[in-house]
Every structure is written in C-alpha cells, then in structure tokens.
Amino acid sequence: MPAQRMYTLTFGVEYVPKSLSVPGGGSHTINTPIYGALVETPDGLILLDTGISRRALDNPDFLTACYGADRYPTAPAGEPLEVALAELGFGVADISLAAVSHLHLDHTGGIPLLAAAGVPVAIQRDELEYGRQRAASGTEAEVAFHRHDYLEVDDIQWILLDGATELAPGVEAIPTPGHTPGHQSYGVHLPATGDWIFAADAADLAENLHEHRRCGSCAEDTDTPLAQESVEHLIALADARDARLIPGHDPIVWKAIWHPDGGHR
Numbered sequence: 001m002p003a004q005r006m007y008t009l010t011f012g013v014e015y016v017p018k019s020l021s022v023p024g025g026g027s028h029t030i031n032t033p034i035y036g037a038l039v040e041t042p043d044g045l046i047l048l049d050t051g052i053s054r055r056a057l058d059n060p061d062f063l064t065a066c067y068g069a070d071r072y073p074t075a076p077a078g079e080p081l082e083v084a085l086a087e088l089g090f091g092v093a094d095i096s097l098a099a100v101s102h103l104h105l106d107h108t109g110g111i112p113l114l115a116a117a118g119v120p121v122a123i124q125r126d127e128l129e130y131g132r133q134r135a136a137s138g139t140e141a142e143v144a145f146h147r148h149d150y151l152e153v154d155d156i157q158w159i160l161l162d163g164a165t166e167l168a169p170g171v172e173a174i175p176t177p178g179h180t181p182g183h184q185s186y187g188v189h190l191p192a193t194g195d196w197i198f199a200a201d202a203a204d205l206a207e208n209l210h211e212h213r214r215c216g217s218c219a220e221d222t223d224t225p226l227a228q229e230s231v232e233h234l235i236a237l238a239d240a241r242d243a244r245l246i247p248g249h250d251p252i253v254w255k256a257i258w259h260p261d262g263g264h265r
Contacts, residue, residue, distance in 0.1 A: 002191045003046075003170030005263035007038040009084040011051025012075030014106060014249070016067065021204035021216045021249065029071060032249035034080075034106045037198060038088065039188055040263070041168040044096025047119075048171075048186045048198060050110030051080040056146050066105065066144045073106065081110035093117045097159075099167060101200035101248075102180040103131040108149035111156060120157040122167055124175060127182025128158065130219070143180070143219040176202040176234060178227025179215045185234060187243070192265040195243035202230045204249040209235060 011034040018025030021032070036049035052073060056062060057080075063072045076083045085091055092113045099122040100107050114121055128150070134140040135147050150156070161184070165173045172187040179201045186198040203209050204216070212235065214227035238245035247253055257264075 001042065001169040002189045003168070004040045004042070004191070005265050006040070006188055006190060006196070006259065007088055007263045008254070008257060008259045009036045009038055009051070010254070011035060011080035011084055011109070012057075012073050012106075014067070014073045015071040019216050022207055022213055023216050025216055031251060032204065033251050033254050034073065034075070034249075035254055036084075036107075037186070037188065038085070038090070038095075039168070039171050041170055043168040045090065045094055046168045046171050047095045047098040047110075047114075048188075049101055049107045049200065050098060050114065051075075051084065052106045053109030053112065053146065053149055054079050055112075055148055056105050056109060062141065062146070065141050079110070079113060081113055092119065095119045097122060097167060099123070099173060099184070099186070100127075101185065102127055102183040103145045103150055104180070104201065105144055105146035105149065107200070108146060111149045112153045115153050115156040118155075118157065120159050122159040122161055122165070122173065124173070124182035124184050125160040125162050126177070127180060127184070128160065130181045174234070174237070176200070176230035178202065178218055178223045178225075178230045180219045181223060183230070185230075187237075187241075190265055193244075195238075195241040196264075197234060197238050197241070197243045197245045198248070199231075199234050199246060200248045202227070202234060203247045205247050206250050206253055209245055209247060 039046045170189040174185040188196040
C-alpha cells in the first residue's frame with residue numbers, strides 16, 4: 001500500500017568543507033541544506049529526520065567544536081522543526097511517528113519536542129547503542145552528537161529497529177551503515193510519483209551518487225568500507241525500483257524536488 005502524499009522540510013543551512021561530503025573534496029566551504037520529509041500515510045503523519053535544535057544553535061562553544069568558528073549553521077528564529085511544520089499548517093503533536101537517520105546534531109534536534117508530545121521515534125538499535133557508548137566515554141561531541149537531543153531528555157519513546165523495517169504503509173527504513181554505525185536511509189512509495197529514496201548522509205551530494213563515492217566522513221575509520229557498500233546498495237536499489245534517489249544535503253537537488261502545493265502525490 002502506498003503512502004498518500006509527501007512534503008519536503010527545510011530546517012536550516014550548514015556551511016561545511018566539501019571534504020565532509022566527498023572524499024578528497026577539498027577544504028572550500030559549501031552551503032548545504034538541513035532537511036527532512038513529512039509523509040502522510042493511512043497510519044498518520046510520519047516525520048523523516050528532525051533537523052537541528054535551537055539549543056544547539058545557541059551554543060557557540062559546541063558549534064565551534066563541531067563546525068569551526070567561521071562555519072556556524074543558520075536557521076529561522078524559533079525551533080526549526082516547529083517552524084517547518086507550521087509552514088504546512090501542522091504541529092509536532094500532529095505527527096504519529098518520527099524517525100532519525102542517525103544521531104548527528106543536524107538530524108536529532110526535534111527529538112525533545114517529539115518526546116514532550118508523546119511521539120515515538122524510530123532509530124536503528126546499533127545507532128542508539130553507539131551514541132550511548134560515545135556519551136558514556138565523554139566523546140560524543142567528537143562525532144557531532146548532541147547529547148541534549150537524545151540522552152538528556154525525559155520520556156523518549158524509542159522504537160528500536162534491527163534492519164530494514166516498514167515504518168508505515170509506503171514508508172520504510174533502509175539500513176545504510178558507514179557514515180555512522182547505525183545510519184539509515186528512507187524509502188517512500190507514493191501513488192502517482194512512485195518510489196523515492198532519501199539517502200540521508202549515506203550520500204550528501206549528487207556527486208556521491210553519480211560517481212559512486214561514499215560519504216566524506218565516517219564516525220569510525222573502520223566503517224569506510226561499509227559506507228561505500230551503502231552507496232552502492234542505494235544506487236542499485238534505486239535502479240531496481242526506478243526510484244528518485246535523493247542525496248542528503250544537496251542544495252540544487254533539494255530545490256528541484258521541493259513539493260508543489262498540496263505535496264507530492
């Protein structure tokens with residue numbers, strides 16, 4: 001059964017060296033959107049990734065550690081998730097289920113809001129275990145994990161996934177480890193436009209997909225072979241399904257797929 005419609009969400013903009021996205025990409029700064037998707041399904045609204053939090057955006061010491069002093073991300077005033085949803089006429093409480101591709105700060109910022117609204121959050125078990133291990137050793141900031149989003153929050157209703165999982169009719173989680181140990185991408189099947197695959201950070205840019213090149217950074221150096229395997233898996237899956245394969249932070253692609261009035265069908 002397909003989903004019913006899909007909206008694209010923009011939470012902010014990051015300024016990062018291209019080498020973060022593509023191996024050997026160089027140190028020059030590129031502007032990359034922080035984005036997610038909202039999918040209407042027979043089971044309710046499904047949020048795919050939650051953006052960056054205002055708490056992180058207002059913490060210059062943490063941002064410097066993650067991005068460098070001259071590369072702070074930007075976002076609208078207020079909580080980016082709330083702002084993005086409000087533009088569509090929705091609120092956090094309207095969401096039935098959320099998912100996070102991985103625990104980097106630009107994907108986890110809405111988790112505290114979701115927890116407060118009683119919205120369950122789906123994540124690969126390996127990713128949450130890795131985040132907890134990093135936090136226990138005091139090294140989560142070294143891999144740009146913001147513990148205030150996923151640890152120091154009351155009443156998060158985690159749904160722990162162990163591999164490929166249907167999240168709702170027409171929406172699936174696709175394991176793509178490498179960028180982080182439990183990274184996941186997303187598949188969305190719509191009645192009119194067919195299959196979409198959102199790579200998240202398994203492939204930041206269209207260049208990663210055109211040239212079969214893994215993501216530029218891996219939380220663990222030993223995971224680089226997995227990162228390459230994940231890119232190849234997504235490309236093969238998109239070919240098999242004749243799907244639109246969307247990189248996770250490409251500004252040109254993101255503008256090109258922005259939803260029309262009423263969402264993608």
